[in-house]
Amino acid sequence: xxxxxxxxxxxxxxxxxxxxxxxxxLRSGSLTVTTGSIHALVGENGAGKSTMVKIIAGLYRxxxxxxxxxxxxxxxxxxxxxxxxxxxxxxxxxxxxxDLSVTENLFMGRQPRNRFGRIDRKAMDxxxxxxxxxxxxxxxxxxxxxxxxxxxxxxxxxxxxxxxDARVLIMDEPTAALSGVEVERLMTIARxxxxxxxALVFISHRFDEVxxxxxxxxxxxxxxxxxxxxxxxxxxxxxxxxLVGREVGELYPKQPAAIGEVVLEIxxxxxxxxxxxVDLQVRRGEIVGLAGLVGAGxxxxxxxxxxxxxxxxxxVKVSGKVVPPNDPAAAIRLGMALVPEDRRKHGxxxxxxxxxxxxxxxxxxxxxxxxxxARAENATARDWASRLxxxxxxxxxxxxxxxxxxxxxxxxxxxxxxKPDVLIVDEPTRGIDVGTKAEVHRLxxxxxxxxxxxxxxxxxxxxxLGMADRVVVVHxxxxxxxxxxxxxxxxxxxxxxxxxxxxxx
Amino acid sequence: xxxxIHPSDSETKQVARTYRDHQRPLWQxxxxxxxxxxxxxxxxxxxxxxxxxxxxxxxxxxTYLLLDVAPILLIALPMTLVIITGEIDLSVASTVALASxxxxxxxxxxxxxxxxxxxxxxxGVVCGxxxxxxxxxxxxxxxxxxxxxxxxxxxIAVGLLGTTAVTDFPDTWTDWARGxxxxxxxPSIMIPFAVLxxxxxxxxxxxxFGRGVYAIGLNEGAARxxxxxxxxxxxxxxxxxxxxxxxxxxxxxxxxxxxxxxxANGMELQVIAAVLLGGVSIFGGRGALPGVIAGVLLIGxxxxxxxxxxxTADVINIVTGLLLVVSVVxxxxxxxxxxxxxxxxxxxxxxxxxxxxxxAPGVPQSDTDTPxxxxxxxxx
Numbered sequence: 048x049x050x051x052x053x054x055x056x057x058x059x060x061x062x063x064x065x066x067x068x069x070x071x072x073l074r075s076g077s078l079t080v081t082t083g084s085i086h087a088l089v090g091e092n093g094a095g096k097s098t099m100v101k102i103i104a105g106l107y108r109x110x111x112x113x114x115x116x117x118x119x120x121x122x123x124x125x126x127x128x129x130x131x132x133x134x135x136x137x138x139x140x141x142x143x144x145x146d147l148s149v150t151e152n153l154f155m156g157r158q159p160r161n162r163f164g165r166i167d168r169k170a171m172d173x174x175x176x177x178x179x180x181x182x183x184x185x186x187x188x189x190x191x192x193x194x195x196x197x198x199x200x201x202x203x204x205x206x207x208x209x210x211x212d213a214r215v216l217i218m219d220e221p222t223a224a225l226s227g228v229e230v231e232r233l234m235t236i237a238r239x240x241x242x243x244x245x246a247l248v249f250i251s252h253r254f255d256e257v258x259x260x261x262x263x264x265x266x267x268x269x270x271x272x273x274x275x276x277x278x279x280x281x282x283x284x285x286x287x288x289x290l291v292g293r294e295v296g297e298l299y300p301k302q303p304a305a306i307g308e309v310v311l312e313i314x315x316x317x318x319x320x321x322x323x324x325v326d327l328q329v330r331r332g333e334i335v336g337l338a339g340l341v342g343a344g345x346x347x348x349x350x351x352x353x354x355x356x357x358x359x360x361x362x363v364k365v366s367g368k369v370v371p372p373n374d375p376a377a378a379i380r381l382g383m384a385l386v387p388e389d390r391r392k393h394g395x396x397x398x399x400x401x402x403x404x405x406x407x408x409x410x411x412x413x414x415x416x417x418x419x420x421a422r423a424e425n426a427t428a429r430d431w432a433s434r435l436x437x438x439x440x441x442x443x444x445x446x447x448x449x450x451x452x453x454x455x456x457x458x459x460x461x462x463x464x465x466k467p468d469v470l471i472v473d474e475p476t477r478g479i480d481v482g483t484k485a486e487v488h489r490l491x492x493x494x495x496x497x498x499x500x501x502x503x504x505x506x507x508x509x510x511x512l513g514m515a516d517r518v519v520v521v522h523x524x525x526x527x528x529x530x531x532x533x534x535x536x537x538x539x540x541x542x543x544x545x546x547x548x549x550x551x552x
Numbered sequence: 553x554x555x556x557i558h559p560s561d562s563e564t565k566q567v568a569r570t571y572r573d574h575q576r577p578l579w580q581x582x583x584x585x586x587x588x589x590x591x592x593x594x595x596x597x598x599x600x601x602x603x604x605x606x607x608x609x610x611x612x613x614x615t616y617l618l619l620d621v622a623p624i625l626l627i628a629l630p631m632t633l634v635i636i637t638g639e640i641d642l643s644v645a646s647t648v649a650l651a652s653x654x655x656x657x658x659x660x661x662x663x664x665x666x667x668x669x670x671x672x673x674x675x676g677v678v679c680g681x682x683x684x685x686x687x688x689x690x691x692x693x694x695x696x697x698x699x700x701x702x703x704x705x706x707x708i709a710v711g712l713l714g715t716t717a718v719t720d721f722p723d724t725w726t727d728w729a730r731g732x733x734x735x736x737x738x739p740s741i742m743i744p745f746a747v748l749x750x751x752x753x754x755x756x757x758x759x760x761f762g763r764g765v766y767a768i769g770l771n772e773g774a775a776r777x778x779x780x781x782x783x784x785x786x787x788x789x790x791x792x793x794x795x796x797x798x799x800x801x802x803x804x805x806x807x808x809x810x811x812x813x814x815x816a817n818g819m820e821l822q823v824i825a826a827v828l829l830g831g832v833s834i835f836g837g838r839g840a841l842p843g844v845i846a847g848v849l850l851i852g853x854x855x856x857x858x859x860x861x862x863x864t865a866d867v868i869n870i871v872t873g874l875l876l877v878v879s880v881v882x883x884x885x886x887x888x889x890x891x892x893x894x895x896x897x898x899x900x901x902x903x904x905x906x907x908x909x910x911x912a913p914g915v916p917q918s919d920t921d922t923p924x925x926x927x928x929x930x931x932x
Contacts, residue, residue: 355776355777375776375777375778375779376779376780376781378779379779385777387777389773392773392774393773393774393776393777394774394777395771395774396767396770396771396774396775397770397771398770398771398837399766399767399770399771399837402573403763403766403767406763407763407767407774407775407778407780408778408779410760410763410764411760413760414759414760417759418754418758418759419758419759419760419762420758421573425573428571429571432571433570433571439571440571440572440575441571441572441573441574441575442571442572442573442574443573443574443575444575461778
């Protein structure tokens with residue numbers, strides 16, 4: 048049982064940093080959480096929240112900075128060590144063993160033994176029931192974990208944490224996939240845990256929940272600590288302003304471009320449970336930013352339009368011609384290009400050369416009488432690599448050995464070589480350094496200037512606001528707002544993305 | 553503003569960066585490839601056996617060697633492509649038997665022999681299409697599917713003829729299958745093989761389709777996002793494997809003058825062993841046809857030499873098996889070593905990784921990469 052008096056500092060991180068190669072994931076993170084309180088941790092995607100959580104949980108080790116638990120400096124080398132020290136992390140999507148019962152999941156790896164050394168099922172069952180009684184939830188401990196709602200799975204993770212007597216509980220976006228009632232139940236449980244004297248960290252993009260539940264709030268931006276306040280001392284507007292923060296300036300060299308006729312036309316696109324009634328028009332010379340929270344369905348919409356994902360109904364047209372569903376090859380022929388979000392899984396063949404990657408989408412066009420020559424491939428690859436200034440000395444370097452920014456340039460080169468009319472970029476600057484980021488932005492702006500229709504999906508608000516001529520906001524698979532460059536303020540986009548004002552159920 | 557998409561002539565001339573096409577000169581890339589290593593092994597085995605094994609250096613040895621390995625050579629061609637996409641077809645020997653039996657039964661019933669042969673090829677198409685349908689449309693793993701059809705096709709073949717055999721084929725056909733090209737020692741079957749080999753080499757190494765085959769094996773997701781028709785490609789490769797297996801079945805029937813349900817029993821393992829020995833990665837994405845052809849001949853030469861040296865079939869199997877294990881383990885170790893060297897950035901850091909076949913699949917990339925991937929996923 049948690050023993051420390053309420054108000055003692057349970058968890059304290061100061062100036063923690065973490066870099067991966069050239070990518071700085073966390074510059075200077077600080078967080079102080081006291082017992083008997085619920086502490087909100089907010090920040091945009093990529094602000095470094097998750098990296099910090101992973102350091103706390105022992106998944107990563109900090110490069111620098113201090114990390115103390117109840118006044119003692121700690122340096123966890125594994126999640127097991129962190130767990131033993133009383134830290135529990137509840138993730139957005141828990142990973143239970145689906146075929147095992149709820150009880151078996153609760154006691155995985157630490158099953159009580161009876162005096163014959165065999166697993167004591169009775170003791171396990173009794174304790175599981177006691178735990179659920181304490182949490183006030185009705186989950187049958189004997190049922191298999193398979194088929195439980197995400198909310199119930201989280202409750203099981205919480206029950207597991209309590210039975211391990213975790214003193215610090217971190218909930219990483221636990222409500223993202225929950226319904227209203229489930230959120231209420233989770234909040235009740237969180238309050239009960241707080242009243243027991245445990246320290247809780249609550250990560251969420253939903254400000255209504257943050258303000259209803261938490262006592263204190265820490266804002267992070269660009270991998271650094273910004274502020275910590277008592278929740279009563281700040282307003283939603285304050286927080287949003289700090290969240291977005293920086294000047295939208297040089298990083299986003301958006302050139303004005305002449306906007307021409309409609310090139311991409313999406314009408315009534317539907318996919319049950321994923322997105323609904325999506326209408327979108329993109330004109331020549333225009334950059335349309337698709338904003339929204341991670342998981343809002345933006346990538347799914349554009350991937351369906353491109354043909355790599357299915358859709359149930361609706362039409363997609365490029366320059367007036369219908370793009371057949373489920374046929375990326377046809378979409379490419381009609382002038383579409385998609386730079387996917389997951390570069391390593393969908394963008395590149397990491398174990399193949401730069402040349403092969405760049406020419407992958409135009410293999411057919413490079414062929415003469417059905418034959419493909421290495422000479423033609425190399426010429427094309429050299430041309431595009433130099434236009435995008437890919438940093439490498441030889442074209443047969445494996446794509447996987449390049450840095451993230453250079454990998455992204457190879458992907459861009461691959462798609463620009465198809466000479467598309469519509470370029471869809473999904474999180475084009477995720478995981479790449481600031482210098483390359485600005486290069487990519489300049490490139491997108493230049494492409495629009497040449498008359499390309501650009502759709503940019505981005506979870507980084509400054510990027511969307513800095514680059515887009517028009518911002519389309521997606522919330523839970525629906526377009527909830529369409530804002531011109533002038534109307535698109537951080538507040539307006541955030542509100543539409545979280546749908547704070549609307550009837551969000 | 554420099555135009556990125558439609559540069560004018562003056563702009564294309566002033567290129568900011570220059571790139572070399574390759575890290576190493578052509579002769580090095582060829583000399584240090586897996587393919588050349590397999591050919592070299594073949595030459596060494598041939599010379600050693602010629603010097604030590606009695607009668608091995610006779611021309612007749614080469615003739616019989618090629619006659620024996622011809623079905624394996626044929627089937628290894630499409631099998632290479634299938635394995636490069638990351639799939640496998642274990643039902644090839646059963647397809648050989650089913651085609652052989654179909655050919656025999658139809659001919660026995662009075663069908664003209666040419667029609668019977670075409671029908672047998674059709675059987676191969678159907679066998680391959682069925683495999684391909686289950687793998688691509690239904691989405692089952694090819695290992696499971698073709699283990700099933702291995703039993704299924706063999707079962708049908710044995711069921712059709714029972715323990716009997718059809719043996720009386722026209723002499724013109726059987727003589728051709730056993731015959732040689734003119735006065736040379738090369739069997740006639742090498743003519744259709746050479747034609748097919750050229751076709752498959754062009755298809756795999758010099759066409760857009762072939763690039764797609766490699767891309768599918770290395771990263772199916774990226775292939776799909778690049779407009780490569782993954783399902784269609786795999787289906788076509790299974791059909792090609794089926795029809796070439798049927799062709800091998802017809803040859804097998806004529807060569808031994810016998811259509812039986814147990815023809816070519818266990819040949820699938822010889823085919824796959826030869827393909828892997830030839831430098832194709834069982835995980836897909838790596839390998840080349842010249843190496844595979846050398847791999848088949850190497851296995852054939854070793855078998856032939858051991859037979860002439862009065863060794864039993866068991867010994868031949870043990871040697872072939874060991875060779876396969878050593879070659880697969882060897883390429884994994886090479887890949888591991890080269891990835892270690894790349895990590896340290898030592899001399900020749902990337903040299904061994906760039907030639908296809910030398911580095912094992914799934915070898916981690918440089919240190920920075922994995923965490924970057926972690927970071928990219930962190931906010932999901």
